[in-house]
Amino acid sequence: MNNEQVIIFDAVSKSYPLYHHITGGFKNFLFHFPRAVSQMKNHQYEALHEISFQVCRGETFGIIGKNGAGKSTALGLIAGVLKPSKGTISVKGRVSALLELGSGFNAELTGRENIVLNGVLLGLTRVEVMHKMEEIIEFSGLGQFIDQPLRTYSTGMMMRLGFSVVSSLDPEILLIDEVFAVGDMEFQKKCMDKLESFKKGGVTIVYVSHGMQTILQTCDRVIWIENHRVRMIGSAQEVVSSYVDAGL
Amino acid sequence: MRSFDNYRDLITVLTHKEMKVRYKSSVFGYCWSVANPLAFAFVYYIAFKIIMKIQMEDYTLFLIAGLFPWQWFGTSVVSAPMIFLANSSIIKKVNFPRNIIPLTTVLQDMIHFLLSIPVIIGFLFIYHRTPSLSWLYGIPLLLLIQLIMTYGAALLVSSINLFFRDFERLISILITLVFYCTPIIYPETMVPEQLRALIYCNPLSPLIVSWRNLFIHGTLDPAALAMGFAYSLVFLAAGHLIYRKLSWKFAEVL
Numbered sequence: 001m002n003n004e005q006v007i008i009f010d011a012v013s014k015s016y017p018l019y020h021h022i023t024g025g026f027k028n029f030l031f032h033f034p035r036a037v038s039q040m041k042n043h044q045y046e047a048l049h050e051i052s053f054q055v056c057r058g059e060t061f062g063i064i065g066k067n068g069a070g071k072s073t074a075l076g077l078i079a080g081v082l083k084p085s086k087g088t089i090s091v092k093g094r095v096s097a098l099l100e101l102g103s104g105f106n107a108e109l110t111g112r113e114n115i116v117l118n119g120v121l122l123g124l125t126r127v128e129v130m131h132k133m134e135e136i137i138e139f140s141g142l143g144q145f146i147d148q149p150l151r152t153y154s155t156g157m158m159m160r161l162g163f164s165v166v167s168s169l170d171p172e173i174l175l176i177d178e179v180f181a182v183g184d185m186e187f188q189k190k191c192m193d194k195l196e197s198f199k200k201g202g203v204t205i206v207y208v209s210h211g212m213q214t215i216l217q218t219c220d221r222v223i224w225i226e227n228h229r230v231r232m233i234g235s236a237q238e239v240v241s242s243y244v245d246a247g248l
Numbered sequence: 249m250r251s252f253d254n255y256r257d258l259i260t261v262l263t264h265k266e267m268k269v270r271y272k273s274s275v276f277g278y279c280w281s282v283a284n285p286l287a288f289a290f291v292y293y294i295a296f297k298i299i300m301k302i303q304m305e306d307y308t309l310f311l312i313a314g315l316f317p318w319q320w321f322g323t324s325v326v327s328a329p330m331i332f333l334a335n336s337s338i339i340k341k342v343n344f345p346r347n348i349i350p351l352t353t354v355l356q357d358m359i360h361f362l363l364s365i366p367v368i369i370g371f372l373f374i375y376h377r378t379p380s381l382s383w384l385y386g387i388p389l390l391l392l393i394q395l396i397m398t399y400g401a402a403l404l405v406s407s408i409n410l411f412f413r414d415f416e417r418l419i420s421i422l423i424t425l426v427f428y429c430t431p432i433i434y435p436e437t438m439v440p441e442q443l444r445a446l447i448y449c450n451p452l453s454p455l456i457v458s459w460r461n462l463f464i465h466g467t468l469d470p471a472a473l474a475m476g477f478a479y480s481l482v483f484l485a486a487g488h489l490i491y492r493k494l495s496w497k498f499a500e501v502l
Contacts, residue, residue, distance in 0.1 A: 019501050025414030080343035081499040097341050104341040108269045121342045126257040
């Protein structure tokens with residue numbers, strides 16, 4: 001591990017206006033115009049408040065905290081799909097994300113077509129994806145299901161496909177949001193082995209989980225987010241034991 | 249950051265996906281894009297030629313030459329409100345240029361339009377006419393103008409609809425209005441003299457009239473062409489302005 005910082009959060013805040021006023025449509029918005037405008041201006045939902053941390057290349061960085069603490073927002077900010085309201089974020093390298101199940105996939109397309117779709121979305125060309133195709137299918141262990149539309153897949157199978165795609169397409173920064181739990185024992189072990197080889201290969205991993213055991217096993221450092229703020233940053237051992245002591 | 253090759257593949261893969269998701273298969277999609285304007289042509293033929301007895305020669309050919317290009321614009325714009333919503337799972341996950349999604353929708357409808365040109369040729373032959381050599385430069389020119397215009401409109405509509413989800417209903421009403429204000433089922437020459445200038449306030453009018461004259465007579469009016477091009481740039485600019493203002497919030501509202 002060297003000390004080049006690939007992810008830098010500098011006093012990052014993220015707040016959302018209450019979008020339901022407008023997503024309800026023009027009609028709603030106009031009928032409740034004064035209230036809608038004042039609420040959108042003054043009531044913002046703050047998902048993260050002045051978060052700062054750095055992740056070095058090749059490090060495995062854990063994010064823990066209660067549901068709704070802001071962990072997924074942090075991942076979205078790293079992935080670049082969200083913009084911070086305040087503060088600056090710098091991310092160096094291609095980000096591959098393994099977020100909620102089935103995200104990034106289309107239910108009508110077959111497994112094979114979804115692999116191509118995900119590959120080009122991540123920035124590869126079709127030829128590059130084709131070269132990896134057999135490897136991905138092999139790793140997923142999906143067999144003939146690979147040519148079936150995704151809507152016929154079980155959650156475990158979707159996770160298999162998702163992880164196989166992301167892990168085979170040379171990630172530089174890998175974001176993982178608690179998805180392994182739905183895989184069977186055999187595939188979970190396969191994933192863990194793969195993560196281990198990524199760590200050796202210098203891939204930066206950001207890992208969100210509620211499983212303290214896995215966090216302890218895989219992460220070098222951990223950030224604990226509570227109530228949208230940083231409660232603690234430190235070595236995995238340190239943070240996890242205080243988290244457990246806090247009885248959460 | 250992304251290479252040109254990646255952009256090209258992104259567009260081809262997404263266009264293919266769009267086709268598959270919307271029509272289940274490309275053959276079905278093609279049939280739809282041909283059958284729909286043909287059915288409308290049939291209805292208008294009955295209503296205006298047989299019942300209202302409009303005084304026009306080759307009215308069926310006239311209808312078809314205008315309805316096919318309209319079909320492209322209409323389908324793209326009517327389906328635009330839903331396209332970001334339908335792709336929410338990739339928008340929330342990967343950071344890629346989101347305007348590629350409306351572009352692929354429009355390209356897909358353009359491909360269907362291109363594939364339906366042989367049907368127009370078939371009707372030309374029925375009416376003892378032949379395609380003209382001017383098609384060789386006329387079709388690419390008009391394609392470009394309509395592509396820019398439709399893409400701009402689709403970008404505008406799809407971006408706004410993410411924030412105001414009932415925009416979709418407004419659009420379906422608006423598109424019906426625009427259809428009847430465009431000289432598709434009637435020739436622009438039948439519009440009363442004092443209203444004729446008004447017809448050209450509709451951005452679709454110069455475009456559709458140009459397509460029809462090109463298909464039937466093989467002529468291309470430079471003035472109409474220039475007007476259509478100017479309108480298409482306005483659409484593109486408006487679409488991009490709104491998109492640039494809103495696109496970074498897409499993942500928040502989805």
